[in-house]
Amino acid sequence: xxxxxxxxxxxxxxxxxxxxxxxxxxxxxxYIPMSGLVLAFKNYRFDKGVFGSDWNGLENFRYLFxxxxxxxxxxxxxxxxxxxxxxxxxxxxILAVIISEMRARLYKRVVxxxxxxxxxxxxxxxxxxxxxxxxxxxxxxxxxxxxxxxEKINVYALPAVWPWIICAFNAWKWSGxxxxxxxxxxxxxxxxxxxxxxIDGANIFQKIWYITFPSIKPTIITMLxxxxxxxxxxxxxxxxxxxGNNGQLYNATDVIDTYVFRSLQQNSNMGMTAAATFYxxxxxxVIIIIVNALVKRADPDYALF
Amino acid sequence: MNKISRFMAAAISxxxxxxxxxxxxxxxxxxxTTASTNQSxxxxxxxxxxxxxxxxxxxxxxxxxxxxxxxxxxxxxxxxNLNKLLKEKMNTTLKTEWIAWSEYANKYPLxxxxxEVFDMAYAATWLNFAxxxxxxxxxxxxxxxxxxAPKNFARQSETALQQATVDGHYYCVPTLLATYSAYGPIxxxxxxxxxxxxxxxxxxxxxxxxxxxxKDNTTLEPYDVYxxxxxxxxxFMYNNGLYALKGSTNDFLWIDPAEENPKIFTYYExxxxxxxxxxMNRWNQAGYFPKSALSDTDSSKVQNGVAASTLHxxxxxxxxxxxxxxxxxxxxxxxxxxxxxxxxxxAMVISNTSENPERALALYDLITNDEEVYRAFMWGIxxxxxxxxxxxxxxxxxxxxxxxxxxxxxxxxxxxxxxxSPADLQTWKDSFDQxxxxxxxxxxxxSFVLDISxxxxxxxxxxxxxxxxxxxLELGYTDPVSGLQEYKDKMEAAGIEKVIETLQTQLNDxxxxxxx
Numbered sequence: 065x066x067x068x069x070x071x072x073x074x075x076x077x078x079x080x081x082x083x084x085x086x087x088x089x090x091x092x093x094x095y096i097p098m099s100g101l102v103l104a105f106k107n108y109r110f111d112k113g114v115f116g117s118d119w120n121g122l123e124n125f126r127y128l129f130x131x132x133x134x135x136x137x138x139x140x141x142x143x144x145x146x147x148x149x150x151x152x153x154x155x156x157x158i159l160a161v162i163i164s165e166m167r168a169r170l171y172k173r174v175v176x177x178x179x180x181x182x183x184x185x186x187x188x189x190x191x192x193x194x195x196x197x198x199x200x201x202x203x204x205x206x207x208x209x210x211x212x213x214x215e216k217i218n219v220y221a222l223p224a225v226w227p228w229i230i231c232a233f234n235a236w237k238w239s240g241x242x243x244x245x246x247x248x249x250x251x252x253x254x255x256x257x258x259x260x261x262x263i264d265g266a267n268i269f270q271k272i273w274y275i276t277f278p279s280i281k282p283t284i285i286t287m288l289x290x291x292x293x294x295x296x297x298x299x300x301x302x303x304x305x306x307x308g309n310n311g312q313l314y315n316a317t318d319v320i321d322t323y324v325f326r327s328l329q330q331n332s333n334m335g336m337t338a339a340a341t342f343y344x345x346x347x348x349x350v351i352i353i354i355v356n357a358l359v360k361r362a363d364p365d366y367a368l369f
Numbered sequence: 370m371n372k373i374s375r376f377m378a379a380a381i382s383x384x385x386x387x388x389x390x391x392x393x394x395x396x397x398x399x400x401x402t403t404a405s406t407n408q409s410x411x412x413x414x415x416x417x418x419x420x421x422x423x424x425x426x427x428x429x430x431x432x433x434x435x436x437x438x439x440x441x442x443x444x445x446x447x448x449x450n451l452n453k454l455l456k457e458k459m460n461t462t463l464k465t466e467w468i469a470w471s472e473y474a475n476k477y478p479l480x481x482x483x484x485e486v487f488d489m490a491y492a493a494t495w496l497n498f499a500x501x502x503x504x505x506x507x508x509x510x511x512x513x514x515x516x517x518a519p520k521n522f523a524r525q526s527e528t529a530l531q532q533a534t535v536d537g538h539y540y541c542v543p544t545l546l547a548t549y550s551a552y553g554p555i556x557x558x559x560x561x562x563x564x565x566x567x568x569x570x571x572x573x574x575x576x577x578x579x580x581x582x583x584k585d586n587t588t589l590e591p592y593d594v595y596x597x598x599x600x601x602x603x604x605f606m607y608n609n610g611l612y613a614l615k616g617s618t619n620d621f622l623w624i625d626p627a628e629e630n631p632k633i634f635t636y637y638e639x640x641x642x643x644x645x646x647x648x649m650n651r652w653n654q655a656g657y658f659p660k661s662a663l664s665d666t667d668s669s670k671v672q673n674g675v676a677a678s679t680l681h682x683x684x685x686x687x688x689x690x691x692x693x694x695x696x697x698x699x700x701x702x703x704x705x706x707x708x709x710x711x712x713x714x715x716a717m718v719i720s721n722t723s724e725n726p727e728r729a730l731a732l733y734d735l736i737t738n739d740e741e742v743y744r745a746f747m748w749g750i751x752x753x754x755x756x757x758x759x760x761x762x763x764x765x766x767x768x769x770x771x772x773x774x775x776x777x778x779x780x781x782x783x784x785x786x787x788x789x790s791p792a793d794l795q796t797w798k799d800s801f802d803q804x805x806x807x808x809x810x811x812x813x814x815x816s817f818v819l820d821i822s823x824x825x826x827x828x829x830x831x832x833x834x835x836x837x838x839x840x841x842l843e844l845g846y847t848d849p850v851s852g853l854q855e856y857k858d859k860m861e862a863a864g865i866e867k868v869i870e871t872l873q874t875q876l877n878d879x880x881x882x883x884x885x
Contacts, residue, residue, distance in 0.1 A: 109505045110482055110504050111505030111506070111721055112505065113482075113484070114482075130826055130830050132862070133830075191666060195661070195664055195665055195666070199661045199664070199665065200661050201659050203661075218661065219661075220660065220664055305666075306664075308596040308663055308666060309596045309597065309663050309836065310596075310661070310664045310841070311663065311841045312841045312846055312847065313664075323833070326832075326836065327832065328829060333829075334478070334482065336826075336829070
């Protein structure tokens, strides 16, 4: 019964033509640059070029793991991303449900705009906010504490609280933006189901739990899978702008991207940079394959591929 | 299935051929340009050349120059004026490309790896000149420089020529402007008027007294520290007559130039480090700088009247003084053994891809030796962008016409102090000139360039540890004793011993070569 690929093309050629630009774009933007990954195994010289430089084995990867930092930053990157993934997605879903339940049109619009706004604020500015809230001498937090007759706290000397601060700002920045996708998905739910539930006497929480959540489950899983694919890429801007050059916080806040940036800022070694990217990409690849396989086993309909 | 794989194979082979074609493209253009230069040298006999070394100027050439800075709004007018002059003098025009401050860290190294065809670029020690040269980013100037820029070549000092040499070849044209390693507090005096402060500023202890007065009498931050770290450690070491091996601030390797055969050491191997850390801890307790300064990104606290003093060089003193004459800024030099900063801290390089390196060097020779061209290039048009008042330079509109960012082209002869400069500026510089003797003290080590290519991994790791553990330690944020021990442990884990061992061998070789 299986027919050839050519037959398939003949039958659906308008569809293939429509697909072509996207395929070309992905090929040019994502597949051709992949050849640059060979740099990770080379001692790059400007005059010899990417493909002409000499091979040097795993030498470029050594600096990532020398003195044991490699595991720490890999662990930090994964944990931060997991934390951020869970908090920002959970918040976005809750926001989306609440906004969808709102009936007053104007109020709904205003709320939506307000929570969407942080998306447009750059991390540079957020970094300044954070400093002005937490700095020891003139920060808002310490001014409040003094006004309440309490001791000042030097937050910048307490690495343990930073994962939560970063997580909070990350959620603040992204949940409004992510909630748009869930709102769209909620809007797509068949009104009849909700009406039927209402007739059956379901209250608002039961409706959300038994109708809304199951209906947006595919969206949630797709969003999670997409985010998991980026789990080894730290949001460089965020970490760099919020933490600055504060060595005291590095053990708690260093992710692969910031470590690589700092180490190579002064040496500009293309091979080492490529090695870090290679490491991130391979780990990301492995993780996404595993997660997708797990999802597929649980419910094949929700898997990405 | 078979058809699919055949289709895939075709697709892959097409893409690979495309890749090949692309990489061939650049070499093909290169070939054609060599052909055209050959052609032009054939007509050489017909025109007599005005510049030295029989450079053929019959063909008009547009050269390109990359500098690091934001492109000023009024640049077009100045370019037009300069190009008119250059066309007249040597049938050449110059196109300047600007790499913005916000993207230079990524874009600058990519310039040399992208294969883009351009002629000249600004280079500097802080842009990793030596490392890039070693990796083959620049054209060797061994023959080109003396031939096509003879005047410039003749005026370079022995030290500068050594500094331009990497692995036995000249790779850059260093600046002809002497700058000094003098470093110290730049401090406001207006805020302490009416107090009993004696105004003495000769030692670090005097500076501490000043900071305490500022703390007691004003609401300003006494000492300006922000996210790029404190430079008090550098000052302390310089003050003790030591020299940073890298030749600039924020280094972790030191030598004592007074020794016959100096041994490289790092902070925890120096006996006065404990005293220093104790002092910084005291400063932190006294509140001379914020307790979270390393996360503060505001780099202009002194200019904006938030902080009272900073530690920097004499050029910064000049700028601060001119910006706010009413604040009575003063400068003190805390470096006990002043030398010339490396002449490669501002330099010009010829790109590997340049098609007209001869013309580029001839142009550079003209800029650095012809005052008319120099002024048009560096400052623009007299009356529009700059004026000369009392032999001092006054830039008329710094936002529209801030002047060229090709700082490497400045020369001691043509450079003028900025209008409104402090009166003691020249006194300071003269005193440095008197103190510096080529081949003595720290001046002797200024030409030593680290070659970290065999220890890149360890060096990068050490740099990282230095920033992570030393910076907070230096500011008294961590405990002076246990913090130093932790710094030591981490440095050792990062491979500091191998770094020191390798560089010590290089330093010994350098000294042997100097004697011979």
